[in-house]
Structures are given as structure tokens and as C-alpha cells.
Amino acid sequence: MRTYLVTGGAGFIGSNYIHYMFRKYGDEIRIINVDALTYAGNLENLKEVAERSNYTFIKADITDKEAITKIFSENEIDRVVHFAAESHVDRSIKNPEVFVKTNVLGTAVMLNCARESWELPDGSYKEDKKFLHVSTDEVYGSLEDDGTYFYETTPYAPHSPYSASKASSDMLVKAYIDTYHFPANITNCSNNYGPYQFPEKLIPLIINNALLGKKLPVYGDGKNVRDWLYVDDHAKGIDMVQEMGRLGETYNIGGHNEKQNIEIITIILDTLLEMLPEDDARRAHISRDLITYVEDRKGHDRRYAIAPDKIKAEIGWEPETMFKEGIKKTIAWFFEHEEWMKNVTSGDYQNYYKEMYHGK
Ligand code: NAD
Ligand code: TYD
Numbered sequence: 001m002r003t004y005l006v007t008g009g010a011g012f013i014g015s016n017y018i019h020y021m022f023r024k025y026g027d028e029i030r031i032i033n034v035d036a037l038t039y040a041g042n043l044e045n046l047k048e049v050a051e052r053s054n055y056t057f058i059k060a061d062i063t064d065k066e067a068i069t070k071i072f073s074e075n076e077i078d079r080v081v082h083f084a085a086e087s088h089v090d091r092s093i094k095n096p097e098v099f100v101k102t103n104v105l106g107t108a109v110m111l112n113c114a115r116e117s118w119e120l121p122d123g124s125y126k127e128d129k130k131f132l133h134v135s136t137d138e139v140y141g142s143l144e145d146d147g148t149y150f151y152e153t154t155p156y157a158p159h160s161p162y163s164a165s166k167a168s169s170d171m172l173v174k175a176y177i178d179t180y181h182f183p184a185n186i187t188n189c190s191n192n193y194g195p196y197q198f199p200e201k202l203i204p205l206i207i208n209n210a211l212l213g214k215k216l217p218v219y220g221d222g223k224n225v226r227d228w229l230y231v232d233d234h235a236k237g238i239d240m241v242q243e244m245g246r247l248g249e250t251y252n253i254g255g256h257n258e259k260q261n262i263e264i265i266t267i268i269l270d271t272l273l274e275m276l277p278e279d280d281a282r283r284a285h286i287s288r289d290l291i292t293y294v295e296d297r298k299g300h301d302r303r304y305a306i307a308p309d310k311i312k313a314e315i316g317w318e319p320e321t322m323f324k325e326g327i328k329k330t331i332a333w334f335f336e337h338e339e340w341m342k343n344v345t346s347g348d349y350q351n352y353y354k355e356m357y358h359g360k
Pocket of ligand 2: 089090191200201202203205217218219224225226261297
């Protein structure tokens with residue numbers, strides 16, 4: 001039975017990945033989820049799996065070398081899937097240091113503990129041990145609206161403290177691969193959306209605000225482009241890369257779901273009206289009048305777009321969920337999980353929102 005050490009499994013993508021893996025492998029695998037439970041980590045995301053005998057949660061910080069060393073010494077870990085990170089660009093602009101600590105130092109600790117646990121005296125590694133570092137397409141910088149794409153060979157050019165810290169963490173993984181022949185892969189994925197996404201990110205924020213009749217903040221001219229991927233497709237891609245990818249290689253994940261932010265917002269408004277029952281009172285306030293242009297994000301990247309040619313050719317992965325279908329599934333999930341949204345938007349979220357959007 002393979003044992004997975006998942007970091008950041010209580011966050012958005014990590015929890016979807018854990019659900020995906022149990023759906024796919026059932027009792028054939030064991031998952032240990034290590035998460036510090038920052039504002040973004042939420043054990044409610046995992047309540048359906050919490051009682052499984054092949055699932056363990058450990059509350060720990062990935063920058064805590066002692067805690068991570070202990071996990072490796074007490075368990076025979078076969079796979080590391082490293083999600084844990086500070087992940088929101090706007091927060092990185094306000095408070096960059098924690099991004100460096102978690103994303104760079106935390107990744108260094110994870111790499112070092114895995115290497116110490118897996119390396120044999122002759123410099124080779126115990127059989128079938130693999131580390132997958134989950135990263136972002138934002139490390140490649142910004143594209144013009146000119147039909148070009150990010151490839152694995154695109155030079156790194158991060159702009160925000162978030163993407164700079166992720167780029168640094170990728171470089172550390174590459175250094176471990178080159179220096180120690182460490183058995184790792186990196187995936188650089190485009191913007192994800194789906195269940196359990198924290199409403200600081202565009203899609204859940206717009207869904208929540210529209211349902212409450214609150215303004216929908218659009219940065220700049222609203223024409224920045226992101227390449228949206230349904231989170232289950234990402235989870236599947238991570239598993240396929242880890243099992244079928246060539247060790248030491250980077251794979252871009254995403255593809256061909258490019259949309260301007262303003263298009264995303266209008267699709268969400270139209271889909272909400274399509275899906276809400278005729279007698280639902282919230283229909284009355286859901287309209288384009290809620291759209292409010294606000295000050296642009298500092299250093300706002302114009303366009304991200306992934307060329308998924310390598311992962312398709314080598315591994316056979318391609319995105320399966322088109323945006324129209326994915327956004328319906330996501331909205332349906334939010335309709336069914338109103339309590340979840342209420343819980344995550346109480347307390348600290350209110351303070352964050354006031355400071356970020358100046359009380360609008
Ligand atoms: P998230 O912010 O929803 O979750 C991050 C998780 O990491 C939380 O559970 C948090 O508690 C945990 N965490 C934070 N600091 C920690 C620490 N010091 N020690 C242990 N745990 C800690 O993030 P997400 O959107 O699920 O992103 C997961 C990963 O995927 C990140 O590495 C991110 O860079 C990458 N990624 C995200 C996207 C996206 O669109 N969200 C796209 C591509 C790549
Ligand atoms: P976000 O979900 O924060 O992801 P990222 O910055 O990592 O791509 O933002 C997606 C896009 O939406 C980005 O261009 C910024 C924009 N945006 C808004 O226009 N308004 C908002 O309130 C938020 C959170 C984002």
C-alpha cells in the first residue's frame with residue numbers, strides 16, 4: 001500500500017485532490033495530510049474522509065523541520081504531493097514576507113526531509129519514492145493578447161511576491177533534481193476553480209457577492225485573461241504526472257479555456273439566473289448593475305495561457321471539463337453548501353474584505 005504525504009490538503013486544491021484520490025484508489029492507498037490550518041485551511045473540506053482508517057490529519061507547519069522530520073521518521077512515505085503555500089496574489093502584495101517563509105523555506109524543509117529519509121548511502125534513492133511540487137503558471141510572467149502561450153521552456157519572469165516565491169520554490173526543486181538526482185516533478189498549472197475555493201479568489205467571490213446582492217469588484221479594465229481549469233482535472237493531472245511522468249521533468253497543466261475577467265463575471269451572472277428557481281428572491285438583485293470597476297491590482301499580469309502539448313503527448317492528459325459545464329457544477333456545489341460559505345466568510349474574512357475593498 002502506497003503512503004502519500006500531502007501538504008496543504010485542507011486548502012482548495014489539496015482537499016479536492018484528496019477526495020479525487022480516495023474516489024480513484026479507495027483503500028489501496030494511505031494519505032497523511034499535513035496542514036498548518038491558516039485562514040485558507042479548513043477541515044470542513046475533508047469531513048467526508050476524516051473517519052477513513054487510511055486517512056490521517058496532522059496539524060503542522062511545513063517550515064517546522066522537527067515536525068516534518070518526525071512525520072518522515074514515523075511513516076514510510078512513498079509519495080509527497082506538495083500543495084501547502086500562501087496562494088493569493090493580493091495578500092502577497094500587502095504582506096510578502098509570509099510568502100517567502102512558507103513557499104520558499106517550507107519547500108526547502110519538505111525537500112530536505114524527503115531527501116534525508118529516501119537517500120541511500122551511495123547517493124541513490126530507495127525504490128519508487130517520488131516528490132511532486134505543485135506550482136503555478138504565474139512563474140512565467142505575463143503574456144500579451146497575441147496568441148502566444150507558456151511552454152515548459154518559457155523563461156521564468158515572475159512579477160508578484162506570490163509568483164516570485166513560487167518561482168523560487170520551483171528553482172529549489174530543480175536544484176535538488178540537478179544536484180542530488182532527487183526524484184521529483186514540478187507541475188505548473190493555470191487558474192483553478194471548483195468546490196471548496198476560498199472566496200478571496202475571483203470566481204467564488206463573485207458567486208458569493210452576486211447571491212448577496214453585493215458589488216462585484218473588477219480590477220482595471222476587466223480584460224485581463226486567465227486560463228481556467230476545473231479543479232478535478234488538475235487533481236487527475238497531478239496523479240498522472242506522478243505515476244507516468246519522466247522524473248526530473250516539469251509539466252504544464254491547463255489549456256484552452258482562456259477568458260477575460262469580465263466574461264467570467266457575466267457568465268456567472270447568467271448561469272446563476274439560469275439555475276436559481278423562478279421563485280427565489282435573490283433573482284431580483286442579480287444583475288450586471290452590480291459590476292463595479294475598481295482600482296487595478298499593482299503589477300497586474302495581463303494574460304496567462306498554458307500550452308499543454310507536453311503533458312498531452314507524453315502522458316495523455318487533457319482538460320475534460322469545459323468552462324460552461326465546470327461553472328455549473330461549481331455553482332451547484334455552492335448552492336448545496338451555503339453553510340460552508342457562511343462559515344468561511346464570518347470573522348476574519350470580513351476584516352480582510354473591508355481592508356481590501358475599502359468597505360465597498
Ligand atoms: P489554498 O490557499 O486554498 O490552500 C493552501 C493550504 O496550505 C491551506 O490549507 C493552508 O492552511 C496550508 N498552509 C499554508 N501555509 C502553510 C504552512 N506554513 N504549513 C502547512 N500548511 C500551510 O491554496 P490552493 O489554491 O489550494 O493552492 C494549492 C497549491 O497549488 C499552491 O501551492 C498554489 O501555489 C498552487 N496553485 C494554485 C492555483 C489556483 O488557481 N488556486 C493554480 C496553480 C497552482
Ligand atoms: P485571482 O482569482 O486572485 O487569481 P490570480 O490573480 O492568481 O490569477 O484573480 C483572477 C483575476 O481576477 C485576476 O486578473 C484578478 C481579477 N480579480 C478581480 O478583477 N476582482 C477581484 O475581486 C479579484 C479577487 C480578482
